[in-house]
Amino acid sequence: xxxxxxxxxxxxxxxxxxxxxxxxxxxxxxxxxxxxxxxxxxxxxxxxxxxxxxxxxxxxxxxxxxxxxxxxxxxxxxxxxxxxxxxxxxxxxxxxxxxxxxxxxxxxxxxxxxxxxxxxxxxxxxxxxxxxxxxxxxxxxxxxxxxxxxxxxxxxxxxxxxxxxxxxxxxxxxxxxxxxxxxxxxxxxxxxxxxxxxxxxxxxxxxxxxxxxxxx
Numbered sequence: 001x002x003x004x005x006x007x008x009x010x011x012x013x014x015x016x017x018x019x020x021x022x023x024x025x026x027x028x029x030x031x032x033x034x035x036x037x038x039x040x041x042x043x044x045x046x047x048x049x050x051x052x053x054x055x056x057x058x059x060x061x062x063x064x065x066x067x068x069x070x071x072x073x074x075x076x077x078x079x080x081x082x083x084x085x086x087x088x089x090x091x092x093x094x095x096x097x098x099x100x101x102x103x104x105x106x107x108x109x110x111x112x113x114x115x116x117x118x119x120x121x122x123x124x125x126x127x128x129x130x131x132x133x134x135x136x137x138x139x140x141x142x143x144x145x146x147x148x149x150x151x152x153x154x155x156x157x158x159x160x161x162x163x164x165x166x167x168x169x170x171x172x173x174x175x176x177x178x179x180x181x182x183x184x185x186x187x188x189x190x191x192x193x194x195x196x197x198x199x200x201x202x203x204x205x206x207x208x209x210x211x212x213x214x215x216x
Contacts, residue, residue: 002200003105004124008174011157012136012150013185015129016110018192023108025193031101032110039093043087053087053106055111056160057167091168102206111161115178125200128174128182135186 005022009015016032036054040047063073091113096119101107102124109118131139134155140150158173165173172197176182181199185192 001204002123002125003107004102004118004121004129005108005196005200006118006124007108007110007127007129008115008179009111009129010131010136011161012140012154013129013131014139014192015185018129018185018189018196019108019110021189022193022196025197026106028106030106030108030110035094035097035109035112037176038097039090042093042097043085043089049085050090053090055113055164057087057163087164087168113165113168116165116171116175118129120148125196125203126179126181127196128179129185129192130174130182131185132173 005026005028007015007019007022009018019032020030036047036050040050044051049137055135094114095117096114098109098112098114101109102118102121105123114122118124119126136154137147137150140153141147145153162173165171165175171178174182180203182197183192183195
């Protein structure tokens with residue numbers, strides 16, 4: 001039986017809103033912005049600091065500097081501080097937090113590498129949402145963004161996610177074989193949510209039937 005849903009999404013495809021409504025209908029806890037809050041609390045940093053590392057790789061110059069300082073005898077240098085917050089530290093915390101969430105169950109987790117952390121769990125249903133370019137622009141404009149900003153976000157946010165997944169999981173983004181369902185949100189949020197719920201139910205039924213046949 002599925003106890004967790006991970007929802008990965010192209011920027012602008014509406015995945016966040018879909019995840020929120022899905023969690024509401026299931027009566028499960030939504031982990032989206034709440035993940036940012038939890039990491040900030042554990043790391044004792046601001047949510048803004050966590051957001052800067054969210055689903056992106058630290059800048060090349062920063063990574064080069066960190067490599068240098070790790071090998072330096074100047075232990076008082078800022079980056080030698082083990083409590084310095086960066087994407088490497090966030091990933092380590094995400095793995096632990098995601099594992100704890102999965103053990104508790106009844107959760108919908110949005111992005112942040114969750115489908116990769118939980119790829120071996122049979123109780124996790126993994127979804128990827130995408131949409132045509134203009135549909136993503138339409139959705140971002142509906143959030144109050146200007147056209148130029150919407151174009152920039154749609155064109156660049158997913159590039160950062162591609163680099164993030166490649167760097168930390170050595171995988172392509174999206175890894176199609178990872179997901180139970182990949183769905184185009186141009187069909188509308190209601191259709192997407194209904195398809196997710198129906199697919200979960202059908203797969204659970206199929207898994208139960210296969211298990212029964214194995215017993216026989």
